[in-house]
Amino acid sequence: MSSGSPPQGRGRGEGEEEGASSSRPRFGRRRTDYPSSSRPRSADAVWPEHFVESVSIRAAEEAARFAGRLAAAPAVVAMFQVCSTWRAVSRSEFLWQVLCRRIWSCRRRSLPSWREEYIRLHRTAANFRAGRSAYFSLLSPPTDDLPCCRLALSDRHLAAGFLDGSVRLFNVPAGRLLATFRADPHRDRLGRFSQAISGIVLLDDRLAFASQDGDVHVAELSSPREAPRRALVGNLMVDGTMVDFTGNARWWVGLFAGAPGHSWRVWDAAMELLIFVGGGLMDSAAVVGWHMLTDIMKPVVGRARILEQGVVVGCSTSSMEVLDLDGVTGTILNQRELRHGGALVESFDAGDGRVMVVDSRGVATVKEVPALTEVSRFTTLRRSERQHGSPSLEGCMNWGYALVCISRGVHVWDAITGEYLYVFRQRIGMATAMAASDRYVAAWANDTGLHLWDFGAL
């Protein structure tokens, strides 16, 4: 602030006066070219409060786009430190609600105010970036040698699906076992592992779990002692093996191997009605698909993940495909052949409108859906590890971080920039199932059991 200049206008929000402009507009010249004393000030030159609010939101979005989501808060706080009127904008719950939605894709508030919710989201993200978490061992090395093959996380629960067809439900963050759900043990079986869990859809009030034979059962979380209800009956001989199962409150999607041209089955989850059958993504894996009923197959032949924007992405060893659900169900929106020896399907996961997969060279790529444009890429394996035949790894991803478990640990990368961040302190061995949400990471390893990391802000 130079001395000798006339009193400068405050950023007063109320009472903006509309009138003929008395200041001379200058086109294309920076303000600093003009000495401040030459500019007449009028009440007309104040910036309205809703403008400051809009600019603050925009500044936060720009900062997030250029420097990551953790840069959004400093950008908006800089606005609040300009003057007392601009600081008043920080009390707007609307501002924080918009920021929660635009920066963190968060539409539900778990804390009393949107401002507190934003702070929680920011601090959880900071914890992820810095590797600060609380660790829990939920199930120590199992004595009955029962491998877990699927994990699912929600705001309050973790569900683990096992090879014997059972699903165990834990609460998070406490990690207490709440229930064990089993489908009817007397129903028909074809092959030792036809009942193995192929996927879990975990919602707030219920969970749907599918087995390789195509049966889908629904359990109400509020009545954990009630037996789960069989919602769909699989038809193994006709449909083939259900290789993966994904969904949300609106759709259930099954990925099948064994019946050519019938890779995808889509159901309306509310009506439990089949609405689409088709697709050839798993055609080349038909024979392997049948073997999965009697053998614990490695590597995984196919994976499917549903995304918030109403599409599902499927990945086989040779290609990736985006299937429309919300528009014209069953339309293939995009397809991509995966080169370089193909994909390690067990590394495939989706989060926040993106998918990640690692190829057989150990190179991971994160792609935007549905355009499948590359967002970032990074190398997960050392050269020496790449030479040992088909590498074994498991991957998962949330809104901002990609995690890959290899024998020497769980490593974390920034999913958007591809920057390597750190490795988990706990060495769990080789994971065969992993899941990551905005706050938690869960992993199962046959040697060490079920693990949970909580990155929630303390």
Next chain:
Amino acid sequence: MGKTIKLISGDGEMFEVEEAVAFQSNIIKSLADEDNADDCIPLPRVDSQILSKVLEFCRKHANSPSVHTKFAAIPSELCPKHDGSAAGASSSESSSAHSETCRACYDAVMKLVQWDLEFVKVDLDLIHHLLKAANYLDIEDLMFMAVEGAANAIRGNNPEEIRKLFDLENDFTPEEEKEILKEYSWLDDPFEP
């Protein structure tokens, strides 16, 4: 030239523009809908220099869908490549999915966005005038771009630099400044790079 509208600026200058251009403003659109023998709309609160800049913006946006307020969703009927001859599914096809996979739409949107960003690379005085005009005339895209222009001007600046840009005074007491630092202490992360 199609049907035109005559606009009179606050300082008495007359601008004649096509309807598609003028109707970017919801206010002008609703005023023109009323029975008006002269088709001449006075705009006393906007002077000619600002109005000509506003009309330059409107001219560029006249035959494009709103690219900013609807997140660049181009319905496939407007796609330059598909030209209305898209497959039968186009009417129910999700717009954003179309424009995200159609290269032609994507390029058209990007060009318009680039032009808009250049348009608002001006000093804050002009942005202020454009914002007031856009608010008064109810031109959504221009209001969005004025906010964008101001946010771009601010990018990376600390509070003192922002004050200089907007010509504002630091009216905090030292106690208030301490209070703010405490309020936002959650931003200080010892592990942040």
